[in-house]
Amino acid sequence: MGAHFGHGADHHAATPPGGRALRLGIGGPVGSGKTALTAALCRVLRDELALAVVTNDIYTTEDADFLRREAVLSDDRITAVRTGACPHTAIRDDISANLDAVEALEQRHPGLDLVIVESGGDNLTALFSRGLADRQIFVLDVAGGDDVPRKGGLGVAAADLLVINKTDLAPLVGSDLELMASDAARVRDGKPVALTSLREAPGAPEVAAWVRRVVAGSREHAPA
Amino acid sequence: MHPSLLLLADSRLPAGGHAHSGGLEPAVTAGTVTDIPSLTAFLRGRLATTGLVTAALAAAACALAVTATEPVEEDRLPGLPRAGGATGTGTPAEAATHRASDPPPSGTTTGTVNRATVTGDGGLAVAWEVLDAEADTRTPSPAQRRAARAQGRSLARVALRTWPSAALDVLARQGAHHPLVLGAATAAAGGGPRDAASIAAYGSVTGGASAGVRLLGLDPLGVNEALGGLAAAIDAVAAEAAGYAGRPWAELPAPSAPVLDLYAEAHAGADLRLFES
Structure with missing residues (x-):
């Protein structure tokens, strides 16, 4: 399944101040595949970009532990943040613990290109604060119901890239991919949508290509 | 206000x-707090111990921050303890290299800071370190110290953005305990030691109350009613805490709740x- 990039891709450039690492938020409902996508991006990009990850676990350090177990990055490049039962608060209303974690990683690893902040699983209204993430990806999966893009919500409508994941499951759960893609295009005003199956394409090539473009774009716009 | x-x-x-x-x-995990009456009892205990300690530290920090913005006059340092008869000879640069964990520099006695060491920017940095050490000694649990410093960092970040001040700058660099940052932020926002004590005492119970709503599904109206019932006790603790603002820091109150320390660990x-x- 190919990417459905709209005409408006990258129309507002991320411009991190001072040439620091680009901060990329990855959000979406529980079980949609945020951690698996994060791991895939780390595996594909770690040889070309200096990377670090902050996870926002809802209950345990499961996500950080998964990334460490999979050895996608060295342990000291992965930090887990606790969210006090409010994952959306930690990425939106009160981002201080996440900022702390990101800045500690940047200090420990000077010259980082990209810091991925993975949200704890949340609902469709969760959106990263612009104070925390320069760009954000929202991850849905086809098993969550093919009416989710139509229902919209801040995450679906406003994220810089919408990923509709687990497309290999579509025939099994009776989800209509064409419908999901066209509904998403309608509420997203031309911003890109990628249909992915990490089982069929473990490197999430469309998403990785988008991340490469965003990081390159932020370098061009960064002050000298 | x-x-x-x-x-x-x-x-x-x-x-x-x-x-x-x-x-x-951890109190919920241990089964100590299960409903609004047990939550209320927990908050009363916290207010009387951690609440009083943090409110007194916040008041002392506020007094120090206010002092630092005024010209220093002989025998007029409202928030600072006085070292009896001590005469400091260190330069501010020497004072700045002195850490709170080291033996006191000549001219000071343990637990107090004398006048000479707090004049000049370097001396002020030392004064903040000494007050921070007072907070450390009143926080036996390493986990709680880490939590207090993490919250201090976060508060310094937002306070510096909104009410920039030299004292907040120093505390942000030092990674100070939360009540110190709160006291300095209160001063920067135009308040005094009594205000800092009130905000700290209030904050010592509202966080736990909100966590009770989230962890136990308690009725938020009932929890708010319980907080309302604590208002007089919060005010009394704040008034007592503010009373320490002009006294030597070694005399700051130090009631402890060992079960809370064990829970934290x-x-x-x-x-x-x-x-x-």
């Missing part, structure tokens, strides 16, 4: 408080937890 101070007291202040339960999560090592502390 001035609206700036209301902002500082607001639980929606983006200073990282939402991820801390004020020791409530157990919580830091727990597999399943929603809150940082």
Whole structure:
């Protein structure tokens, strides 16, 4: 399944101040595949970009532990943040613990290109604060119901890239991919949508290509 | 109260408080707190111990921050303890290299800071370190110290943005305890030691109350009613705490709650937890 990039891709450039690492938020409902996508991006990009990850676990350090177990990055490049039962608060209303974690990683690893902040699983209204993430990806999966893009919500409508994941499951759960893609295009005003199956394409090539473009774009716009 | 101070007291202040339960999560895990009456009892105990200590530290910090912005006059240092008869000879540069954990420099006695060491920027940095050491000694649990410093960092970040001040600058660099940053932020926002004590005492119970709503599904109206019932006790603790602002820091109150310290340590090592502390 190919990417459905709209005409408006990258129309507002991320411009991190001072040439620091680009901060990329990855959000979406529980079980949609945020951690698996994060791991895939780390595996594909770690040889070309200096990377670090902050996870926002809802209950345990499961996500950080998964990334460490999979050895996608060295342990000291992965930090887990606790969210006090409010994952959306930690990425939106009160981002201080996440900022702390990101800045500690940047200090420990000077010259980082990209810091991925993975949200704890949340609902469709969760959106990263612009104070925390320069760009954000929202991850849905086809098993969550093919009416989710139509229902919209801040995450679906406003994220810089919408990923509709687990497309290999579509025939099994009776989800209509064409419908999901066209509904998403309608509420997203031309911003890109990628249909992915990490089982069929473990490197999430469309998403990785988008991340490469965003990081390159932020370098061009960064002050000298 | 001035609206700036209301902002500082607001639980929606983006200073990282939402991820801390004020020791409530381990108490819930242990089965000590199960309903609104047991939550209320927990909050009363916390107010009388941690609440009083943090309110007194916040008041002392506020007094020091206010002092630092005024010209220093002989025998007029409202927030500072006096070392009896001591005469400091160190230069500010020498003083700045002295850490609170080292033996006191000549001219000071343990637990006090004399006048000479607090004049000049370097001396002020030392004064903040000494007050921070007073906070350390009143926080036996390493997990709680880490939590207090993490929350201090977050508060310094937002306070510096909104009410920039030299004292907040120093505390942000030092990674100071939360009540010190709160006291300095109160001063920067135009408040005094009594305001700082009120905000700290209030904050010592609201975090746990909110965590109780989230962890136990308690009726938020009932929890608010319980907080309302604590208002007089909060005010009394704040008044007592503010009374220490002009006294030597070694005399700051130090009541402790060993069970809370043990809970904090157990919580830091727990597999399943929603809150940082």
